[in-house]
Amino acid sequence: MNSYAIGDVKIQRVTEQRGAGFAPKFLFPDWDPRVLHEHSAMMVPDCFDVTEGRFIASIHTWVLRTRHHTILIDSCAGNHKNRPGLPRFHQLNLPFLERLAEAGVSPDAVDYVMCTHLHVDHCGWNTRLVDGRWVPTFPNAKYLFSKAEYDHWRGPAGREGFNAGVYEDSVLPVVASGQAEIVDGEGEVSDGLTFHPTPGHSIGHVAIRLANAGEQGLFSGDIMHQPLQVFRPDWNSAFCEDPARARASRRWLLEQAAEGGATVFTAHFAASSAGRVTRRGDRFDWRFV
Numbered sequence: 001m002n003s004y005a006i007g008d009v010k011i012q013r014v015t016e017q018r019g020a021g022f023a024p025k026f027l028f029p030d031w032d033p034r035v036l037h038e039h040s041a042m043m044v045p046d047c048f049d050v051t052e053g054r055f056i057a058s059i060h061t062w063v064l065r066t067r068h069h070t071i072l073i074d075s076c077a078g079n080h081k082n083r084p085g086l087p088r089f090h091q092l093n094l095p096f097l098e099r100l101a102e103a104g105v106s107p108d109a110v111d112y113v114m115c116t117h118l119h120v121d122h123c124g125w126n127t128r129l130v131d132g133r134w135v136p137t138f139p140n141a142k143y144l145f146s147k148a149e150y151d152h153w154r155g156p157a158g159r160e161g162f163n164a165g166v167y168e169d170s171v172l173p174v175v176a177s178g179q180a181e182i183v184d185g186e187g188e189v190s191d192g193l194t195f196h197p198t199p200g201h202s203i204g205h206v207a208i209r210l211a212n213a214g215e216q217g218l219f220s221g222d223i224m225h226q227p228l229q230v231f232r233p234d235w236n237s238a239f240c241e242d243p244a245r246a247r248a249s250r251r252w253l254l255e256q257a258a259e260g261g262a263t264v265f266t267a268h269f270a271a272s273s274a275g276r277v278t279r280r281g282d283r284f285d286w287r288f289v
Helices: 033-038 098-101 147-153 168-177 245-262
Strands: 002-005 009-020 054-065 070-072 110-115 127-129 132-135 142-146 182-183 187-190 193-197 208-213 216-223 265-267 274-280 283-288
Touching: 002 216, 002 265, 009 098, 070 127, 110 193, 127 168, 132 168, 142 147, 142 193, 147 168, 168 182, 168 208, 182 187, 208 245, 216 245, 245 265, 245 274
Parallel strands: 070 110, 110 142, 142 182, 216 265
Antiparallel strands: 002 009, 009 054, 054 070, 127 132, 187 193, 193 208, 208 216, 265 274, 274 283
């Protein structure tokens, strides 16, 4: 469990799963192997499996402990979810709640769950299966979603494609229990945390900024999937719904991180998953922390 601090806010990564994921040519339509070769010292072995020829991806939640609240940012894929089109997330039975317990977090103690977006691997532990019903995993928490994202997935999009069924089993039960808070646009949500619309990867994707005691953290969600996108911010993933806006959001994140000295907490980088961005001319560098 990697641990950090932004001011007096303590941050831990709690991992649901980690392993070889997508092949480069599938994940990045603009793939150029020379970029991997140039940055191989950073990528191998933690972020790229040379034997399998695939990127390594981490699926994790970030646990934040402020003076007043315990907060989760993104909630991984979840157990027992029916995802036949995505074998990595289909009918899982992983000890995620036990790992949260090892970090000192019980489901009853969570005050907020904040989702950068509502893809399968970012909101699955919002609910768990109890006596054949999907119920909120964190019974005392408020669950925060962006309005644009929520509106998109509760419509026809939530019933088709790779994300089919996610709204029904991982979002709707939270709404039905009265625990959902829908955030419209940009604004502070709690304890120095602010939602910033960063559309492109998904319709209503948000980055979440943490400001505390003069320090900053940026929780980037799926603005970037792999460290190579720091060096090639023009590279979108195969899952980006709006390519132009995805590139604009990625550049916004990198510029904000470089100019503000923010630590970036990523959703899938498989080393420490956190790092610092620096600028050199019109390009960017990444250093894991």
